[in-house]
Amino acid sequence: MTIKTTFGAAALSLVAGAALAADDVTLQLKWVTQAQFAGYYVALEKGFYGEEDLNVTIKPGGPDIAPTQVLAGGGADVTVEWMPAALAAREKGLPMVNIAQPFKSSGMMLTCRKDAGVTSTDDFAGKTLGVWFFGNEFPFLSWMSKLGLATDGSDAGVEVLKQGFNVDPILNGQAACVSTMTYNEYWQVIDAGLTPDDLQVFKYEDNGVATLEDGLYVLEDNLADPAFEDKMVRFVRASMKGWKYAEANPDEAADIVLEFDETGAQTEKHQRRMMGEVAKLTAGSNGALVEADYERTVESLLSGGSDPVITAAPTGAWTHAITDKALN
DSSP states (O other): OOOOOOSSGGGGGSOHHHHHHOEEEEEEOSSSSSGGGHHHHHHHHTTHHHHTTEEEEEEOOOTTOOHHHHHHTTSOSEEEEOHHHHHHHHHTTOOEEEEEBOOOSOOEEEEEEGGGTOSSGGGOTTOEEEEOOTTTHHHHHHHHHHHTOOSSOOTTSOEEEEOOSSOHHHHTTSOSEEEEETTTHHHHHHHTTOOGGGEEEEETGGGTOOOOOSEEEEEGGGGGSHHHHHHHHHHHHHHHHHHHHHHHSHHHHHHHHHHHOTTOOOOHHHHHHHHHHHHHHHTTOOBOOOHHHHHHHHHHHHTSTTSOSOSSOOSSOBOSHHHHHHHO
């Protein structure tokens, strides 16, 4: 397999003169190169960014990379981030603004073993549940609060296990349930030998605590620059073209992602499966943030137990200025 570099690759699709005139844009991903971000890689590979006179560099994320910090430090013009982290950063003084929302639906869920005695939310009490932290725990805390379950390990509540970047706790008996995404960790559980019949899944979205994932964020001050705004309009337009192409051509999109995976860690089977699931989450979005979805997210974050991720409803945390120009 030929590995492609994301650095300056868009320029290859342009004639020499146009390439020199292209505007540079750096995108920071939330996680490693995988089909979760297929729309951006498709836009790069298919020349959609080049058609908008953009030279886009895509920077993969990882366990030691915080997109909010990269954005704050000037290491990227735009980043893919979950709204809880973005709103928390904004409340703490980093003025992140959502300029587009390619993901319409949430892929977050709890995956539980039926043989651990969990077939409904009534069975959570007394169980150990694996939870991601770093801002991802707040929808969970809000959900437990709605269920009337303490998270202090008491008999009438639940024991919270701080989950790492794997699903080992559900495989080795440490936890009855673990946090999973519909497009990734759930399938790691399946690949480890458990079957769908062995499992009971609870989607956050079905339990009224879904928060927006994988939006595009920039710093508020940059939007005051007309040249930057124009770049973002072109970037969002090309990115959404990439996402809709990926939805319509999921296998091809997954194969494109594999070409850009410099680690060689991803497999065709997993990425094609992931792309099929991710397409379900981007379906229904034209890239513009739906205000009702934003309000639902804010409500969930404000009610996240005794230590909510945000303490007041944000102002100025999103704009339609970019998508209005990009999509009309």
